[in-house]
Amino acid sequence: GAGVSQSPRYKVAKRGQDVALRCDPISGHVSLFWYQQALGQGPEFLTYFQNEAQLDKSGLPSDRFFAERPEGSVSTLKIQRTQQEDSAVYLCASSYDRAYEQYFGPGTRLTVT
Amino acid sequence: KNEVEQSPQNLTAQEGEFITINCSYSVGISALHWLQQHPGGGIVSLFMLSSGKKKHGRLIATINIQEKHSSLHITASHPRDSAVYICAADKLIFGTGTRLQVFP
Numbered sequence: 001g002a003g004v005s006q007s008p009r010y011k012v013a014k015r016g017q018d019v020a021l022r023c024d025p026i027s028g029h030v031s032l033f034w035y036q037q038a039l040g041q042g043p044e045f046l047t048y049f050q051n052e053a054q055l056d057k058s059g060l061p062s063d064r065f066f067a068e069r070p071e072g073s074v075s076t077l078k079i080q081r082t083q084q085e086d087s088a089v090y091l092c093a094s095s096y097d098r099a100y101e102q103y104f105g106p107g108t109r110l111t112v113t
Numbered sequence: 114k115n116e117v118e119q120s121p122q123n124l125t126a127q128e129g130e131f132i133t134i135n136c137s138y139s140v141g142i143s144a145l146h147w148l149q150q151h152p153g154g155g156i157v158s159l160f161m162l163s164s165g166k167k168k169h170g171r172l173i174a175t176i177n178i179q180e181k182h183s184s185l186h187i188t189a190s191h192p193r194d195s196a197v198y199i200c201a202a203d204k205l206i207f208g209t210g211t212r213l214q215v216f217p
Contacts (some may be wrong), residue, residue, distance in 0.1 A: 038204065043156070045205035059205075091156065099144065099203070104156035 002026070004105035006092050012111045013082045021077045021108045025094030032075050033065055033102060034093040043091055049075060050098065082112045116140045119200055119208035132187040133210045134211045136200035139181065144203040147174050147185050150210070157197045159185070159198075190215045 005024045013019050025032050030051055035043035036059075045059040051072035060067070064083075071076040079086055088111050091103040117138045128133055138145065141143070147159040160167050160174040167174050169192075176183040187194055190213075197210040 035205075042199055042207040042210050043201075044207065048205070093156075100160045101161045102146070103158065104148075106155055 004094050004103050006090075006094055006108050008108060009106060010111075012113060015082060015084060015112055017082050017112075018078065018080045019082055019110060021079075021090050021110070022036050023075045023077070023092030023094075023105060025073065025075070025092070026103055027073075028097075029094035029096055030072075031095045031098050031100075031102075032069060032073070033093045033095075034077050035093065036061075037089045037091055037107070039088070044088075046077070054103040079110075082110075084112050086110060087112045114150075115209065116206050117200060117202050117208040119198075119211050122209065123212045124214070126190050126213070128191060128217045130215075132190050132194075132213065132215075134185045134198050134200075134213070136183045136185070136208055137181060138183075138200075138202050138206075140202050140206060142202045145176055145183050146201040146203065147183070147214055148199040148201060149196045150199060150207060161203075181207050186214075192217050 007022045032049040034046040036045040047067045048056040049069045064080045066078045089107040091107045092105040095102045120135045144161050144163045146161050148156050150156045162176050171188045173186040192215045195214045197212050199210045201207045
């Protein structure tokens with residue numbers, strides 16, 4: 001079946017704009033993860049959903065970052081009032097359940113100018 | 114000190130060489146992941162292991178829970194193996210990655 005998809009693949013935003021990044025997990029996958037990967041760095045955890053419940057949001061860097069998964073499938077990561085330091089690739093991954101292998105999407109490259 | 118550390122950070126090899134990438138962690142885990150990231154960003158999960166050894170093609174991953182150490186081995190390396198290899202503890206803590214370049 002289809003893998004994890006993310007949209008848009010590339011996003012350029014002016015500083016101060018709000019952005020919304022979408023993740024479509026693999027159908028039937030209960031767990032969904034968001035990661036932020038700055039240039040030249042490894043991914044860093046942002047938040048984790050089990051179905052529609054956001055069980056861990058300890059990695060969100062500020063209250064400008066907000067994620068939701070209202071029906072337990074598609075998830076949206078929203079960043080308000082974007083700053084230059086938000087420029088990164090945002091990766092989404094899903095897994096059958098928390099302890100299972102994660103499948104990664106292609107990422108959304110966000111550039112804030 | 115990072116909770117997950119990898120070595121080496123950069124590695125170059127000639128085609129056909131046997132390659133080892135090491136990962137040490139200081140957190141308690143129930144599983145450790147090895148991931149491969151090619152230029153352009155796509156991440157592929159290679160292994161998830163909690164004990165012993167797993168093999169997939171030319172890739173072998175081992176873990177020693179007592180020593181909190183894991184290794185990823187690539188036998189008969191090929192230029193297409195050139196990528197960044199990342200180990201991650203299951204508490205979503207990533208190592209900084211090992212950049213591997215294999216030359217023909």
